Amino acid sequence: MKKTPRTSAAIIAASCLAVFGINAIPAASAADVVTITLGASVPLTGSLAKEGLLTKEGYQFCQEKVNALSTATIGGKQKKIEIVFQDDTSKPDLAAQNLSKFNDKGIKLILSSYGSANVNAQAAVVELNKQTMVDSGGADDAIFNKGYTRTFNVMSPASEYATSMVRAIAEMAKPKPVTMAFLSADDGFSKTVTAGGMKAATALGFTVIGPQYFPNATSDVSAALNKIKADKPDVILGSVHFVEGVAMIKQAKELGITPKSFAETVAPPILDFASTLGPLAENVLGSSQWSSTVKGQEKYFGKASNYASEFLARFGHEATYHNAEASAACLAMVLAIEKTKSADAEKIKTALAALDVQSFFGRIKFDSTGQNTFKPMVVIQIQKGKIITVWPRSIAQAKMIWPYVK
């Protein structure tokens, strides 16, 4: 056969198809997928490593669920999300720097770090870089009083942490206690928590003692306890992180301080609290952003109980509220992406501002400052080593045990 230029071209084309054709099929498939990258700078080392890891798990769980279940498309292509993680070593300056690094790589959609100090530093950078951030780890009201428009917090504000426990005690404790002493770490978040709690306690008719402050992250709160010992308060309410929370319970026993109840923020809902303190943790009240009895559901995680069981199967430990709030932040971002059908930070910012959804995390809706003031906190109590929801009554798993300190 005489080879003409047209025949040669056909042979070359056929050869190319034979060689590359098989690989072309998945390539075409991959071309039907659009991957949207989210940046997450979280503390994987340093003093917040524990909470940072829980936050990372929550984000990862969200990524896996969304990529497995999503049918949403963007520009006719199937949407996938990819979360890029960076360790900020629990330091606010690095947490902020990491966002600028993301920005340099064109990553405009951000999931926050853990801790109010970290998120406070990040919020300013997000504004500067015109990124959009959903916050799962910084609840201090001070972050949202600066006029920022690009940070949205799925959690109830810091001022609700102690307030929820004060309300629960006022509503459920029989006989009703009279005096309530406030002890607090001296960081911004804890002070906001304390101010909110004291205001609520005064309004509900309790005699308020304190506040007594101690250095943030200290393992010695004996001075603050000694100062209130003579007042013999009925309730000691601690605005604390994990280490101070454990120290408060242990040192109160050492010093012979026996109120009718201990109530603490942040520490009791962490699984290590009960395992670290053993019997001393029994019946301590705690405020939590989430529990597995919270009402509401959506398409990715279903109900809170579904989230809890599937998370346990995936990670081998019970979901804490730190896990849930991280997944909820990621969920809010995903829903905004689906609403706008784009990865444009400006459009997603607008969609987040208008978001209103009932989810496994409760209602997610943001007020004009970017805070989720529409979701109530949950009060838990350690009962027989388990974290049990006791307030609000509508989602309580058991009655509050009161009084309990002998």
Place this chain on the structure above:
Amino acid sequence: MDTFLQVTAYGLLQGGLLALVAVGFSLVWGIMNIVNLSHGAFVILGAYIAWEIQGWLGLDPFLGMFISAAVLFCVGYIFQRFLINLIVNGPVFITLLLTFGINMILIQGMNLFFTADFRSIQTSYGSNSFEVGNIRIPLVRLLAFLLAIVITFALVAFVKHTRTGISIMATGMDRGAARLMGIRARHVYALTFGISAALAGMAGTMIATIETFDPSKAGKFTLMAFVVAVLGGLGNMYGALVGGLLMGLVQGWAGQYLSGTWVNAIAFLVLIIVLVFRPNGLVGKAFYAARVEI
């Protein structure tokens, strides 16, 4: 008055814990002129070892601390003999860098191996206390305080009355002369570092019994040991004890009579004041600054 006595008693006991953490750090700095920035990591490693021993064998921490000390002695000896000795003649900045590097590796290693979960050794008597008059004395803190005193006096007796101890002191004073006397300086240095690590292991066990720990606490204990060693002064085995007790008292009184926020500021203010009037620390000896380094 009762409140003052309570705060004073608690401050002293807390000071004993600080002294326990600092005594090994002070020993290495005083003898080898090495500021061991990985000391806090050794304390935390000791806490994990005691915690694991209790988990595996159910051994009480007051027995487990000897195993923890033995393991850390070996770790410390090996680190000094095969690593730090390589640069022991170099500028102090190099030893700082090396021990900082060891610190980072140990912390990250513990993060990976033990996770960042908060831990604590639980005992049936962990938060027990007893009353003396109207003052509550926490049992485990008292035992840790007594341990700090026993260790300090034992260390003094060791360096004064044993051949090994005397060779450690001799090497610290004049390494060249010590070598001429037949002392193997490298072995003596490794021995000293091993003892320091063992003491860190005991301190870590007490920390784990009294409070919570996780790898991120290492930096706090290194800083604490540094401040207490400087306050008490180097070159005197009682320095860490004196510095620790003073720091514990200052922190207790500051917390009681000022806002809690001022505790750290007042503690460091006291450090500055002491150094202004006694640059070698409360009981430090100046001759260590003029020792011969060969």
